[in-house]
Amino acid sequence: MPLAAEGRLPAGVPRVVVERLPLYLRAVKGLLAEGVEVVSSQRLGEVLQTTPAQIRKDLSYFGRFGKQGRGYNVTGLLRVLSQILGLDRVWNVAVVGVGRLGRAIISYPGFAPEGFRIVAAFDADPNQVGQRVEDLRVQPMEELDATLRERDVHIAIVAVPASQAQVVVDRLVRAGIRGILNYAPTHLQVPPGVTVRNIDPVLSLQAMTFYLKQGRG
Amino acid sequence: MPLAAEGRLPAGVPRVVVERLPLYLRAVKGLLAEGVEVVSSQRLGEVLQTTPAQIRKDLSYFGRFGKQGRGYNVTGLLRVLSQILGLDRVWNVAVVGVGRLGRAIISYPGFAPEGFRIVAAFDADPNQVGQRVEDLRVQPMEELDATLRERDVHIAIVAVPASQAQVVVDRLVRAGIRGILNYAPTHLQVPPGVTVRNIDPVLSLQAMTFYLKQGRG
DNA sequence: GCTTGTGAAGACCTTCACAGCA
């Protein structure tokens, strides 16, 4: 299996393809855990409920990782996908807002095994500052810039009320944050070069009810 | 403003359009709160950072809600969007899994104001059963079918470990659930007619790092 | 035999640009 195109930035990769790569990675990890050593696009497609052609096409944007007549080496594919996604390293993450939601995020055990390490927590509320959440001390917003620099943080998780989200994000962007996972139910504006992803269960439910409504009368 | 096509099921509505309608609804609610009475697709596009043409096209799948030369009546658009999405009613929701995540979901104050009412909580763990979370009693899985029927529940939120998610979902589907909001980091299989939406912050972060990685070396 | 990688075809979605109307 050839190496993934090192350092190359494949400009023409469709957004949707990038969205699917983490799903492929998760599936491949699962297969590896089952002891599977080689997987065809056919089989991967069954696991992921998608078409073999789509998987092959998606992977072909980055290189040629399979062997005709056999399929893909699971370990190799795992390594390649990690590398493409930039997951062959640890990413330090800061959480802003340590209310109920922020605390649940900090306590969520799913981040660390995937290489996302929460290394700082901030809150504007003086009553929260100084408290401990897991093994983090809640810091005041004044310490944001210095701490993000010191701890090499490039990703922030925003868990503040919607009304405060934009000012917090402006602050994070000025501090050099380049990726934001936004839990506040509001649309954020960021300059080019900063990536935002939103997590909003209400929006998900609202799109769902459209289809539920069709079902009956 | 004409009424939204009542009862009609617009078969040819693109998925992406349905995904955007909740965003439009949220923006329109915001405008209403600001006292805005009429809004053009131009202005809505600025608020949402999208094009006026896209908004007009999206809405045109469902009817003609605007007035030439003026724009859209905010109150009317709010009502129409609610109706299209099936949000002109209350939806009862059950939560399965009352670990840290499930409890955070039950305590999240964002659902009720949007018409999603959590009316039941279940857990397979006997130690959890009988406990109170907010004003709900945690029930054993044995009571699932009867309770969902009694309380007219059609949507479930799944907050169990990945390893148990599929069996829980099979159970929910058999009990007649038609919409599932899945927080477990795993791909779920459901029969046609059942809608699944996934909330997985790790997948979001993993797609994000692809772009962050491009930024520097 | 089986499976990849990929141009070409087709489906889907977005944007354009303007007729029609307030």
Place this chain on the structure above:
DNA sequence: TGCTGTGAAGGTCTTCACAAGC
């Protein structure tokens, strides 16, 4: 004049189908 609603054009993404290779 200003803005909607919409066919048509343009762009993006998915699927097809097959040559190439194990």
